[in-house]
Amino acid sequence: MGSLSIWHLLIVGVIVLVLFGGKGKLSDIMGDFAKGIKSFKKGLSDEDQPKPTEVKPVEQKTESKE
Structure with a gap:
């Protein structure tokens, strides 16, 4: 039972041969x-990584001196 036959x-x-030989089709x-x-x-x-949100610049109101 422990011996291997020719087959x-x-x-x-x-x-x-199929796994390691040939032209590398398996690889x-x-x-x-x-x-x-x-x-x-x-x-x-x-x-999983949060997508960066687009930050819009805030317009500052300027007071004019007239």
């Missing part, structure tokens, strides 16, 4: 996934 080794080898997918998570977190943190 087990072949399946493990294929999985390792591209994981990179896109990471970018999506980062933008999601950035979007959540932007909602």
